Amino acid sequence: MSGRIGSRVTCPSHPDANLIEDYRAGDLVCPECGLVVGDRVVDVGSEWRTFSNEKSNADPSRVGASENPLLTTDLSTMIGRSSSDVAFDESGQAKYQNRRHMSSSDRALANAFREISNMSDRINLPKTIVDRANLLFKQVHDGRTLKGRSNDAIASACLYIACRQEGVPRTFKEICAVSKVSKKEIGRCFKLILKALETSVDLITTGDFMSRFCSNLGLPSSVQRAATYIAKKAVELDIVPGRSPLSVAAAAIYMASQASDDKKSQKEIGEIAGVADVTIRQSYKLMIPKAADLFPSDFRFVTPIDQLPQI
Helix, strand or coil: CCEEECCEEECCCCCCCCCEEECCCCEEECCCCCCEEECCCCCCCCCCCCCCCCCCCCCCCCCCCCCCCCCCCCEEECCCCCCCHHHECCCCCECCCCEEECCHHHHHHHHHHHHHHHHHHHCCCCHHHHHHHHHHHHHHHHHCCCCCCCHHHHHHHHHHHHHHHCCCCCCHHHHHHHCCCCHHHHHHHHHHHHHHHCCCCCCCCCHHHHHHHHHHCCCCHHHHHHHHHHHHHHHHCCCCCCCCHHHHHHHHHHHHHHCCCCCCCHHHHHHHHCCCHHHHHHHHHHHHHHHHHHCCCCCCCCCCHHHCCCC
16 A cells, blocks of 8 residues: 655655656556555646648647636637538538637637737737737726727737837837728827826837838948937937937938948838838938037048038
């Protein structure tokens, strides 16, 4: 017979011995005397090994989908395909169909979470942002403060807020490009959500977009550093009052690139930054008279300041 210390099974002859678990036989064996202390132990290991290159569509795994803590219920019954005659009625319709027991509220949440995930995949956002956006949507949905607004618009606004709060902001245009709703509607929901949840987001600065824009334009780090410095200095000197950080960043990139070997046009920069050419020109026009004060002291000019484009 096996002994027991508290809730731990032990060998009666060697109570201090660490028992060995034989997964294949399902036994607990004493290493000192070989006594089978316990049998029929449940194997908690993986039942099947699956390989990504398997051609078969059959999934031998018998576990359900992972639980979502933001949903109250997620119960479903999935019935596999059958070719047997008994599985169909006289008209040829399947007798047994998949059933999903989910409330209308959870169904709306699940659809919104799926939309947030799809939008995030299109612009390569990490899971931390998806999780935060899902939580924001859950809070808005439970609070019922945005009745009458479409779930797609709320989901898009939640994703925009999540990006801001996680320190990797995206522009309204970038979110709108992967969303099903207009930029104006996303903006309205954004303001309503901040007010309803009594939360806030950090102000956008020119540095938030600089690294990503310069990388997408294929500009070297020296130009990126110069553009970051130019934009920051322009704001500090109050040269661009009332201009959005996005347009200032785009103008700074244009100025830095024009002074280097890697010259980029306003159109190229505008396409990456999502800013109109005329918007870049307006900010650049304010900055060019003070260009000598904006460049960092260690910047290596290929095109002198006095030969930069004058608008």
